[in-house]
Amino acid sequence: MSTRGTAALRRDVRALARRGLGSAAFRHESAARLAAEVGADAYCFAEIDPDSAMTTGIVSCGVDRAGAPLLYRNEYGQPDFLKLPARVRARTPAASLPAVTGGDPGRSKRYRALIHPAGFGDELRTVVQDGGRVWGFLHLFRRDRARRSTRTRSPSPLKWRARWRWASVTGYSGHRPRRPPPG
Numbered sequence: 001m002s003t004r005g006t007a008a009l010r011r012d013v014r015a016l017a018r019r020g021l022g023s024a025a026f027r028h029e030s031a032a033r034l035a036a037e038v039g040a041d042a043y044c045f046a047e048i049d050p051d052s053a054m055t056t057g058i059v060s061c062g063v064d065r066a067g068a069p070l071l072y073r074n075e076y077g078q079p080d081f082l083k084l085p086a087r088v089r090a091r092t093p094a095a096s097l098p099a100v101t102g103g104d105p106g107r108s109k110r111y112r113a114l115i116h117p118a119g120f121g122d123e124l125r126t127v128v129q130d131g132g133r134v135w136g137f138l139h140l141f142r143r144d145r146a147r148r149s150t151r152t153r154s155p156s157p158l159k160w161r162a163r164w165r166w167a168s169v170t171g172y173s174g175h176r177p178r179r180p181p182p183g
Contacts, residue, residue: 040140050133094126
């Protein structure tokens, strides 16, 4: 993380929650702050219904959503690394694709079919939990170092910091998606 640190990020997210933003705006704002903090170039933040575990909304920045059908097929129909249900059960809610593939993300079908062709070299996934329930999944992406422009971040980007707990950041906010009335 940058020198700004986790405490400042928590304060920012708490302040966002107090602004009364809707779920999509809150997810955009909080994901943008976290992406900037860890040196990510793009993000996708899915809102999840905690009862059904189904996606109820997605916000993204810098990600081509045309690949969504391939992503869903991979997530729910193919064996691969760093699957979201496994993250829910894991001791640490965040992990990077290079970390779980022994430094070779090319072992992942999702990486070969979607992430690398989109120009990304790194993916970090984390579970957003509050009160012991899953409310979302956040995916952060960094450009492939070989494809980075000299106009982007420094040539030696920050390492992913999987030890931070996004759950602890959002847990303070009390910001949960609003469900539509039944019927």
